[in-house]
Structure formats: C-alpha cells, structure tokens
Amino acid sequence: MCTRMASPLPRQMGQGIECAIEVDGQPVKDAYSFSQPSPFIYVYLPNEAAARAIARRSILVRAILREWASATSYEELLDQIRNDPPGDMVDFPAGKTFAMRVEGYHQRLSIEYQREMINRIGECCPPAVYERGRVNLRSPDVTWCLIEEYISRGPLQRVYFGTRVAEGIRVTDHLLDRFRLNRRSYLGTTAMDPELAFLMANMACSAPGRVVLDPFVGTGSLLLSVAALVPGVQVLGTDIDPRTVRGLGRPVAGSRPGTNALTNFQEIGLAHSVDLVLCDASRSPWRLPGFTGQSTARLAGFVDAIIADPPYGVRESAQQLTQRLRPRSCAEPNDERYILKTNYPPEQVYADLVDFAALHLPVGGRLVYWLAVITEFFTPEDVPRHPAMNLVALCPQSFSRWTRFLVVMEKTREPAFDAGSTTAAGGPLPLACSLAPGAGLAAEDRAYVETLRQGRETSYGQFRTQYFNTAKNGPHEPVLPLAPGEGKVRQTRRRAAPLPDAVPAVAPTAQPEEQ
Numbered sequence: 001m002c003t004r005m006a007s008p009l010p011r012q013m014g015q016g017i018e019c020a021i022e023v024d025g026q027p028v029k030d031a032y033s034f035s036q037p038s039p040f041i042y043v044y045l046p047n048e049a050a051a052r053a054i055a056r057r058s059i060l061v062r063a064i065l066r067e068w069a070s071a072t073s074y075e076e077l078l079d080q081i082r083n084d085p086p087g088d089m090v091d092f093p094a095g096k097t098f099a100m101r102v103e104g105y106h107q108r109l110s111i112e113y114q115r116e117m118i119n120r121i122g123e124c125c126p127p128a129v130y131e132r133g134r135v136n137l138r139s140p141d142v143t144w145c146l147i148e149e150y151i152s153r154g155p156l157q158r159v160y161f162g163t164r165v166a167e168g169i170r171v172t173d174h175l176l177d178r179f180r181l182n183r184r185s186y187l188g189t190t191a192m193d194p195e196l197a198f199l200m201a202n203m204a205c206s207a208p209g210r211v212v213l214d215p216f217v218g219t220g221s222l223l224l225s226v227a228a229l230v231p232g233v234q235v236l237g238t239d240i241d242p243r244t245v246r247g248l249g250r251p252v253a254g255s256r257p258g259t260n261a262l263t264n265f266q267e268i269g270l271a272h273s274v275d276l277v278l279c280d281a282s283r284s285p286w287r288l289p290g291f292t293g294q295s296t297a298r299l300a301g302f303v304d305a306i307i308a309d310p311p312y313g314v315r316e317s318a319q320q321l322t323q324r325l326r327p328r329s330c331a332e333p334n335d336e337r338y339i340l341k342t343n344y345p346p347e348q349v350y351a352d353l354v355d356f357a358a359l360h361l362p363v364g365g366r367l368v369y370w371l372a373v374i375t376e377f378f379t380p381e382d383v384p385r386h387p388a389m390n391l392v393a394l395c396p397q398s399f400s401r402w403t404r405f406l407v408v409m410e411k412t413r414e415p416a417f418d419a420g421s422t423t424a425a426g427g428p429l430p431l432a433c434s435l436a437p438g439a440g441l442a443a444e445d446r447a448y449v450e451t452l453r454q455g456r457e458t459s460y461g462q463f464r465t466q467y468f469n470t471a472k473n474g475p476h477e478p479v480l481p482l483a484p485g486e487g488k489v490r491q492t493r494r495r496a497a498p499l500p501d502a503v504p505a506v507a508p509t510a511q512p513e514e515q
Contacts, residue, residue, distance in 0.1 A: 020044040055166035059198040065162035081124040092128050097136035106150040186259040188219035197225035200307045204368045208232030210304035215281040220261040227273045238277045282352050301362040308369040310349050350384040358388040361411045372404040388415045
C-alpha cells in the first residue's frame with residue numbers, strides 16, 4: 001500500500017480515519033467494489049499516525065510506504081530521485097540510522113541484483129544521508145524500500161521507491177503463523193482459515209468492549225481469531241451439537257485427546273473473553289426484557305456484531321430442534337411430545353440468521369457470514385435480504401466449480417412492527433427470534449420479506465445436491481430427473497439448457513498475499 005499524505009476525496013475508514021483510495025489514477029468511490037491484478041493501491045491519509053493505526057489492525061496489508069517516486073523503468077525512476085530528492089533524505093537528522101531494502105513482487109531477486117540496485121539508488125541520494133546518518137540493517141530508524149512489480153513473472157511493470165511508514169500486523173506479530181490451524185490443540189472439520197477469520201473480525205468492526213456472537217460456533221475458530229485480534233472484546237458462541245463444543249465427537253486429525261472448544265482460548269490466556277451456550281440457533285434462548293405477554297419489545301442491541309460460517313451440508317449437516325407426538329403405546333399422561341433433531345434447510349438457515357441480526361443488532365451493527373453457492377447458478381438476488389439490513393459488501397472466494405461469498409450487512413434501522421403483533425398460530429411473541437419471516441412486521445416490511453422468500457429457488461438452497469452432482473458429472477452436465485412418461489427407462493446424462501454466465505465479482509477475492 002502506497003500512501004500520500006493528502007486527501008482529495010476523503011472517506012471514512014476503520015477507527016474513524018478519513019482516507020481516499022486511488023487505482024490507476026482514478027478515485028475509488030466504493031472500497032469494496034474495485035478489483036485489480038496489482039497488489040499496490042494508493043491511499044490518501046491525513047498523517048503517518050493514521051497509517052500506523054491501520055497497519056496495526058489490517059490483515060491484508062503487508063506494509064505502508066510513503067511514495068517518493070514511481071516509474072515503469074529504472075532510468076525514469078532515478079531521474080525523478082535526482083531532480084526531486086525525497087524530503088526525509090534532504091533533511092536527514094544527524095545521528096539517525098537508515099537501511100535500504102529491495103523487494104520483488106512475483107519475482108525472486110538475487111542478493112547480487114539487490115546490491116546493484118541499492119548502489120544505483122545510493123548514487124542519486126543527497127550527501128546529507130551519508131554525512132549525518134549511518135547504516136543499520138537490523139533496526140534502522142528509517143527504511144527506504146525499492147519494490148519491483150511484475151505480473152505473472154513477466155517483464156517489469158513498475159518500480160516504486162518510498163519510505164516505509166509501518167508494517168502490517170501479519171508481519172510484525174507473525175499473526176498468521178501463530179494461529180495456524182496445525183498449532184491448535186482442538187480442531188474440527190470446518191475450522192476457518194485464520195486469515196479469513198481475522199478478515200471477518202475486521203469486517204464486523206469488532207472493537208474493545210463490544211460483544212461478537214457466532215451462532216454456529218462449532219470448535220470456536222472464528223471467535224478465537226476475534227478475541228486474539230481485538231483485546232477487550234467479548235465473544236459469545238452458540239451451537240446445537242454438544243459433542244462438538246465439548247470435544248466428545250469423532251476426533252479430527254491433529255486434535256489432542258481431552259480438548260474442547262475452550263482449550264484453544266485457555267492456551268493463549270483468553271478464556272475470560274468467551275462464553276459458550278448450547279442451544280438451537282433457530283430457537284435462541286435470549287428472552288425479551290420486560291415482556292408482558294402482548295408487548296413487542298425486543299432484545300435490540302443484545303450483541304454488537306454477528307459473524308458466522310453456517311453449515312453448507314457438505315462436511316457438517318445443518319440441524320434444528322422440533323417436536324413430534326409420541327406413539328400412543330409410549331405416551332405418558334402429560335408427556336405426549338418429545339424433542340428431536342431434524343434437517344435445517346439452507347434457505348431457512350440464512351433467513352433465520354438475517355432475521356435474528358435485524359432483531360438483535362443495534363443500528364449500525366454488522367452481520368458477516370459466508371454464503372456457499374454453485375458459481376454457474378448464482379445471481380445477486382440469491383443473497384438473503386431484510387428491509388432493516390443494508391448489503392455493504394459481497395466478496396467472492398472462488399474455487400474450481402463453486403464459490404463462497406463473504407456477505408457483509410449493516411443494520412440501518414429498527415424493523416417496523418404492528419402493535420399487538422402475534423405469531424402465525426395466534427399467540428403472543430414470547431421470543432424475538434421465534435418470529436417467522438414477516439410475522440409481526442408492519443405491512444410494508446412484511447410484504448418486502450414475503451416477496452423475497454416465497455416461490456424462489458436459490459443457488460444455495462440445493463448447494464449440497466448440486467455440489468456432489470457437479471463433482472460427479474461436471475459443472476455443465478448435471479444429471480436431470482426423468483421426464484413424466486419416461487417410466488423406468490435407464491436414466492442417462494443429458495446436457496442441461498445453457499445457463500447464464502456467472503455474475504462478475506463485485507469485490508476483490510480474499511486471498512493471501514494480495515496486498
């Protein structure tokens with residue numbers, strides 16, 4: 001990331017910092033909507049303190065440089081340095097130490113080549129640098145960086161020269177290495193990659209003193225990253241499966257015996273920051289304050305942010321609790337029903353998640369979750385919506401035949417409710433999360449929800465079936481059901497009708513080493 005300490009187009013960034021982003025000389029209006037092959041972007045910041053604050057929190061930023069010169073060739077770059085020397089070289093303070101680094105993106109540079117480039121830059125430097133300062137390669141006071149950019153190991157595209165203002169937390173704290181999955185004592189089949197988990201924590205605007213909820217906590221990998229990245233945050237997780245939380249299920253390779261979801265927190269001294277609750281995400285236990293039987297008061301602001309990786313039905317199944325009547329031979333006088341787990345359809349999982357966020361988040365609170373789809377069937381209309389939630393970002397992570405989107409939503413207002421709202425069964429609303437989609441909402445909001453969720457098939461609704469059919473039959477030749485009248489004729493593979501092209505990405509893919 002290259003910085004310029006000016007702001008022609010200021011925009012709000014994390015931690016209340018005003019900034020502007022520029023790509024190819026053009027200002028970026030939406031920080032989530034641009035995509036480019038180069039990992040270097042220009043960010044206009046008010047001062048170096050703001051740059052250091054961003055580097056201490058950002059996961060994808062490796063370093064922030066104050067650019068002094070950039071060109072497509074070394075001859076042009078050296079001319080810029082000779083004609084307009086960097087300000088911190090001209091006024092280099094006496095007694096300070098300095099170092100020069102040469103790095104290449106998509107290109108390995110030999111030691112001999114690096115020395116040659118340092119000598120060429122040194123010949124253009126003002127004499128004050130060598131008269132007042134001295135070289136210190138271990139811990140210099142000032143570091144000048146020369147970075148060569150190549151695209152797919154092709155010819156040199158551009159070369160940058162600047163002062164390193166700050167290094168990202170992934171470099172200074174070795175964050176990704178410290179929290180690698182193979183270093184943890186307790187693992188699960190769906191443990192989230194730590195880099196993506198840290199990214200989710202930032203997208204949710206986690207901050208000290210706030211409460212972050214994961215309604216599908218599993219082994220706690222998401223919440224562990226939130227607690228490690230943001231000291232002082234309180235994390236809360238719920239899950240329906242006690243075996244996973246308590247470590248009683250089938251062991252996963254790499255897990256130590258006798259460990260559970262709390263073990264990883266205990267090992268890094270963050271056990272005081274986490275609470276776990278065994279419950280059904282579709283029937284959450286959080287009761288309404290001051291409930292009188294007919295009141296529609298809700299537990300708004302119960303959590304400040306929600307992050308989740310809902311089960312896709314591939315490695316882990318989605319389940320919810322339900323009631324059934326006992327057979328007459330087993331029924332007791334006052335116990336005619338029993339509780340059991342049943343399938344939790346993906347459409348309902350995401351609908352309940354968005355509804356829960358709209359009801360319990362404060363205005364400005366964020367919901368961040370993963371949405372897995374088969375790429376060729378996806379359309380933007382598939383993303384679950386709610387009248388009180390605004391879609392902030394839709395960041396794709398593409399795989400060979402399927403994609404999962406990091407969906408970021410922000411609550412913009414409180415849902416509108418009719419006075420004396422009741423459930424579909426006619427009773428009062430004892431729990432905020434017991435609302436069926438649209439139940440109790442005012443007419444405008446209810447019509448919005450019902451329009452979105454009735455009579456539509458989504459690309460994630462049958463993700464599990466499509467996933468395995470695609471893996472077996474190829475992405476463009478799914479097995480089609482028998483047409484009426486075909487009887488018991490042996491079913492063969494038939495090419496499906498042409499499908500529309502996949503929707504282009506609307507935000508840069510979350511991948512390591514991009515920025």
